Amino acid sequence: MKKRTKLPIIVSLLTALFLILGACSNSDDKNNENKEEKEHSQMDMNHSSSGDVPEGLKAAENPTYEVGSQAIIESGHMESMKGAKATIVGAYDTTAYAISYTPTGGEKVKNHKWIIHEEIKDAGEKTYEPGAEVTVNASHMEGMNGTVAEVESAEKTTVYMVDFIPTTGGEKVKNHKWVTESELSVSE
Secondary structure (H helix, E strand, O other), rough: OOHHHHHHHHHHHHHHHHHHHHHHHHEEEEEEEEHHHHHHHHHEEEEOOOOOOOOOOOOOOOOOOOOOOOOEEEEOOOOOOOOEEEEEEEEEEEEEEEEEEOOOOOOOEEEEEEHHHHHHHOOOOHHHHOOOEEOOOOOOOOOOOOEEEEEEEEEEEEEEEEEEEOOOOOOEEEEEEEEEEHHEEEEE
């Protein structure tokens, strides 16, 4: 009779052990995914650009943040941006899109922020809805230009080109494209 009571206890302990190990394994997988996303965004993003803007992009008439003013970046497109003090280099009224795409020779990038309407090949006038497929005409990240992307979201807004020093140190990033108005706050 003692042998029968030990068996359910042993099975219960083994089951609990497997559940704990499985949870740790899933946690490690998620941590690895987050680490890979951070590394991908930091290594592949062309932090600085020439400052050239797409044809047809119009400067904002009354931007919240004037060219030459400073603001704090509240977004974390990449780890080194959030909290950085930015100098506004350009302000433009357009539609900003978050997209998912697979770069040439790379793994799928989900919810990349941002490309703008003028960076979509043959965009026309109409705003693209989530789920639409578009051809990207921008090189914010390696392998991005010419890829087919799926629109995740669209936001009519003022986008800003900014200069900033990464919060993790390093060289000043010049003409970074793009930060939306909602991703900035007033610099003190």
